[in-house]
Amino acid sequence: MKISDLSKYIFLFLAVLGLAGCKEDFLERPPLSQLTDGTYYTTGEEVLQATAPLYNVVWFDFNDKSSFGIGDARAGNMISNDYNSFYQFSVAASNDRLIESWRSFYNVIGQSNMVMYNIDKSTKTTVPDNMKRHAIAEARFMRGVAYSYLVRNWGAVPIIDNNVKQMGDTSIARNTVESVWEFAIRDLRYAVKNLPAVSVAKGRINKYSAEGMLSRLFLVRSGVGATGGKRNQTDLDSAKYYAQDVIKNSPFSLMSSYPDLFMTKNNNNPESMFALQWVYNGEWGTQNTFQAYMAYDTKVTGSWDGWGAAHGASADYLKSVSPADSIRRKATFMLYGDLYKEILQKNGGLLYDRNTVANIKKYVVGTADDNDGKVTGMHTEVNTNMLRLAEVYLNYAESILGDKASTSDPEALKYFNMVRTRAGIPALSVITFDDIFKERRVEFAMEGNYWYELVRLYYFNPAKAKEIINGQDKGSYTVAIKPGTGTSASNPRQFVFTFTPVYYKVDDSTFWLPYPESELAKAPNLRKPPVPYKF
Template identity: 45%
Template sequence: MKRIHFVLYSFLLMLVVGLSACSKDFLERPPTDAIVDGSFYQTDEQVLAATSLLYSRVWFDYNDKASYNLGDFRAGTAYSAWNDRGNVLFNTTGNTPENGTAWRSFFIVVGQSNLAIENINRYAGAGVSPEVKKMAIAEARYMRALAYRFLVMNWGAVPIIENNLALLSDTSITRNTVSSVWRFITNEMRAVVEDLPLTSMRPGRLNKWAAEAMLARFYLTRAGVSAEGNGQRNQQFLDSAKYYAERVITQSPYRLLSNYADLFKYPYDNNSESIFSLQWAYSPGAWGSQNSTPAYLAYSADIANGDGWGGDKGATWWMISLYDGITATPSGGLQGRTLDQRLKATFMLPGFHYPEITQSIPGGKQELVFPFTGSDNNFLSIKKYVCGKAEDMDGKAAQQYYEYDTYMMRLAEVYLIYAEAELGNQASTSDAKAMAYFNAVHTRSGLPEYEEELTIDVIQKERFIEFAMEGMAWYDLVSLHYWNPTKAYEILNSQDRGLFFTQPDKFPDPTNWTFTKTPWATQDRTINANSGNFLLPIPAAELSQAPNLNKPPVDY
């Protein structure tokens, strides 16, 4: 495990360097020796400052590009025409950059969390209150469990590491089985529930409800792990998912925002629907403390800050076909419009207006009107996490430096978790509570109430649309794959990920759009997902340094 050792320890030293310029009050700045100097953990403020790193910097490499490369490109909700093709085409290899970056990032979270637990237990002085000490350790355990959720869902069996220092003299560390990883992270989150405060100690900090919401997510997925592909999920775990979801829905202080688009309009940080978000700060020069993702998603420098490199990124043909009101034509195209407000808040169609974003045009500026370009191909560019120029964000934006946070758990997901857990192993359900929770999400988008029985297809479609470009779709497919791999392959292999042309009926105020596949772009429109390529391969650099990762996994 020498490679993992190197990644964990060398990066930990870098974590504290460069964070000192953070301006966000939440990210109290520790001195540069905070991680390694035992004398630092002497007051509540110092302990809170140390664990603030767990909310941002340690997740940076994942958030930067890997989040959408794995969560959306690999899942087929969005694509890049000229870049990131390994993930778009489901040909991710051991050398694909985002594969190695994500692996390292998650183990950095694990290592940093382990180190925080070790240091707080060993060095916390009499000036640290029992409440803060307990909460800080719970924060670290929460982050470690969440990192392992990403690891096990992307790579399958992975090594569970609870003590970094033990690795220095242990050369026999190997991977642990998928079922034991899920058992470990569920048990961890159950313990965290008991140790986090009912109310966040400060805005953006974890609380008991964030742990219960994550438990609902864990149990829903773990119910499928127990099925081992036989189509019958574990009812006990489904019941647990439903139990925790309902507690969060009915007893927590979180509430759905009334307007879906407001979830991604500046300033949206730590709103009433955000149960847990990565907390980024606008800190030019402090690389790694900011949200850099918008730089790669914004379609043009016209709406960005010296970046805007996402011109070849956008919704896939398959994704657009999911929206109600956009229907197939006899010629094989798509046409229509949708009442679903989530489309405009997620992807830009020619003629969409965004008053909250300033657009540079020849001779001046205007509110953003997404342009109509091309003759046989164009892109439905990404809107989520794109909030415009510095002038649109109180000056808190610069090239690759953005402040707004990354959602890791929204209340809307908890509503849909309850509905799916209630559906369970049934073909359909009309349970009143499940229907009500489903419709709370569905009708918020501007769509009429859904009145037919809920099925897994209906719930999955709702999740794909609700969370598109939030790095979620891939993990929904992995959850499905645990208990019904055939269906997961069918969804992926039915997707069209190729070029197409979107034409409005009029511009700049269209009422209807026609979508036509680009006639000359016949290659690479579909993928071939199967049991041999569904999970990510362990990065080649890790395998070369840690051959034990090739050994059969063992229970933890």
């Protein structure tokens, strides 16, 4: 059968999805008729249409502001007065970004559960069984990913696997961290078994998307319950197995140009294994708002938005990134004198001339003229990368390294160095955990990843994770070009920074986010010790 592009489904099914459901607390059960009237699914294509909103609108509240507030500000990559409570580790239970992220994750879970319920109850015999399993696999993939975010932000959280029985139950309890990880991994394993090797439409996940996600989840879980810093070898082996299968057999490949990964024209590129799919001219909640908040000036967007003048790279990030790593740095954060030819193209490009902050570039795509008309105020349709092949390469290298001090294994070096050399950085002949950890920070900065790397480290080496965070400079700085440099290609710019260091401490009590106060009021059992989930 011929399957249309995912964006078509997003348009068709927004009304059916019901945006009101995105604003409900997770304890409030969405009506079962929200996605279908009970007689809808008669073809495989109709079943696929039901899962399309799982690729954007249910993630909107997280992507809108929370993803970078948690993933980059809290992690120490980004500074901004708007998100200072995150990187100062003083987030209140009433914080809007906190509530939005919790709500979004449980909306993904609730809507995924609804899709599965409706497919089970409302699918005609004319729908091929493999298409039903395909849609359920997409829903379980999304649900598993949502739980992987919840557990890394809040620790023990309630597992909701049945909206009918559980949502609205104010006596619901938290489940243990071990239970949540097992539940998420089981969801992803189902997805591996029931998704096709090749995506049925551009932007849709496939078997290898799920395998790549499993390589991440097993690598993280390998540290859960670790003693003496030694991770679970079975989980490390599983991470290696799934990463290797992706690398050897999947249709994915690295893009040759790192900056091109974050341009609208390259949505769903060969490196993109799972990305949120946005449309610039759909209903509210279907667009990517990142540029509106992160672009430093209205001239960048060509519209009335562009409120990101105060958002930029942290001093710590600028101190940690090598001057030689200019390709990735420039594609992520702007420094004085950078020229971006892809923005304001009619004027020859955007020349960045600010020297008191390194503003954000990644996912800032420019004006409508720069994007075939597909930009309006607070609306772009550049994908949000949730999983790229580059991460699977690093997962593979790290799973081979395991708990050893270093490795010169040819396979580990090959794929680790493919990520580096694309960025114009020399290959290494021996790699350590710290090498891989730093590589992840630079490669995925402003993609909402680094906080979760710190959580992963905290699982098996909490002292080191806290040491890294407590040593991060989150103060102000100014930037200048070193006199006599930048005169030619053979004499590139060198930057001179003047830092005013500021540090904020984290401890075991502030490392995890607080539960939203609204949820604690409705479900007081969330204050009680977590219990194992009954599989």
